Amino acid sequence: MIYLLVLSGILLYISGGAGVNALELNIAVKSGSSGILPCVYDKQHKENRKYLCWGTPWSSCRILAYAGQTGKYSITDYPDQSIFTVRWDNLQTSDSGQYWCAVEIGDYNIVDAGYYLYLTVQSAPDVSVMNSSVSGHEGDNVSVQCFYTSGYQNKLKQWCRYKDQSCYTVGRNDTSQNSSVQISDDGRSFTVLMTGLRLSDSGWYFCSAGEALNPVQLTVTEAEPDTGTEKDKWRFCLSQN
Numbered sequence: 489m490i491y492l493l494v495l496s497g498i499l500l501y502i503s504g505g506a507g508v509n510a511l512e513l514n515i516a517v518k519s520g521s522s523g524i525l526p527c528v529y530d531k532q533h534k535e536n537r538k539y540l541c542w543g544t545p546w547s548s549c550r551i552l553a554y555a556g557q558t559g560k561y562s563i564t565d566y567p568d569q570s571i572f573t574v575r576w577d578n579l580q581t582s583d584s585g586q587y588w589c590a591v592e593i594g595d596y597n598i599v600d601a602g603y604y605l606y607l608t609v610q611s612a613p614d615v616s617v618m619n620s621s622v623s624g625h626e627g628d629n630v631s632v633q634c635f636y637t638s639g640y641q642n643k644l645k646q647w648c649r650y651k652d653q654s655c656y657t658v659g660r661n662d663t664s665q666n667s668s669v670q671i672s673d674d675g676r677s678f679t680v681l682m683t684g685l686r687l688s689d690s691g692w693y694f695c696s697a698g699e700a701l702n703p704v705q706l707t708v709t710e711a712e713p714d715t716g717t718e719k720d721k722w723r724f725c726l727s728q729n
């Protein structure tokens with residue numbers, strides 16, 4: 489159960505050149521829960537080592553985990569998506585503090601790139617999802633339910649994709665919104681229905697209410713092969729010989 493508070497727009501990207509981004513994300517995590525957060529980086533840093541660092545200032549932060557390491561914080565790199573994820577387990581209020589999503593660029597003369605996250609561990613996050621990981625086959629429909637607290641009832645609510653920052657707005661009724669995504673709102677939660685999934689829909693999304701966000705990972709796998717027609721094809725091939 490996590491949310492992100494983005495201060496100036498939704499620019500989550502680690503800067504293209506070296507240097508630490510001044511962008512700040514405030515994330516609240518439910519005490520004792522596990523959660524996962526995507527860190528987006530520039531394509532040019534695909535090959536570089538990714539890590540999570542703790543403490544301030546940046547120049548003296550303590551490295552908690554590198555990509556590939558598991559433990560309280562596990563980092564997985566997805567170079568084809570230019571994203572690495574940080575998964576955590578059983579965070580306590582004492583784990584609140586400043587963290588950095590970072591990419592290692594130099595060796596000795598370290599000039600890394602990163603952005604910081606302010607993480608607070610609390611009991612009731614403002615926006616939450618039942619399941620931060622959903623999956624379906626190509627052509628299927630999947631739905632994601634995003635809960636929000638009463639203070640967010642009249643705030644702008646959206647479902648957005650990290651990769652291209654495209655968003656669907658709850659209750660907006662114009663044709664610029666894609667009909668393959670339908671959103672309904674019941675005053676306590678909104679439900680996003682994604683219909684006719686395509687493989688290209690795989691990736692990271694978030695639901696947001698006001699400035700509070702919650703990431704969700706969607707995995708779309710190939711449709712189950714139609715064994716009937718496959719068999720017919722083989723029969724056809726055999727009959728040709």
Ligand SMILES: *[C@@H]1O[C@H](CO)[C@@H](O)[C@H](O)[C@H]1NC(C)=O
Pocket residue numbers: 618619620621622623
């Ligand atoms: C979340 O969804 C995934 C994939 O659909 C499923 O494997 C997992 O069991 C679900 N977790 C919970 C807590 O519902």
Ligand SMILES: *[C@@H]1O[C@H](CO)[C@@H](O)[C@H](O)[C@H]1NC(C)=O
Pocket residue numbers: 659661
């Ligand atoms: C959306 O448009 C349809 C048809 O144009 C209309 O019936 C419906 O009331 C509209 N909904 C909202 C929330 O404006």
Ligand SMILES: *[C@@H]1O[C@H](CO)[C@@H](O)[C@H](O)[C@H]1NC(C)=O
Pocket residue numbers: 666667668686689
């Ligand atoms: C609607 O969404 C689908 C799947 O994400 C995409 O392939 C299609 O291009 C979108 N259409 C428009 C008009 O944006």
Ligand SMILES: *[C@@H]1O[C@H](CO)[C@@H](O)[C@H](O)[C@H]1NC(C)=O
Pocket residue numbers: 627628629683684
């Ligand atoms: C997916 O949702 C659409 C729109 O609600 C519906 O018409 C369709 O039957 C659904 N498909 C499946 C496989 O459930």
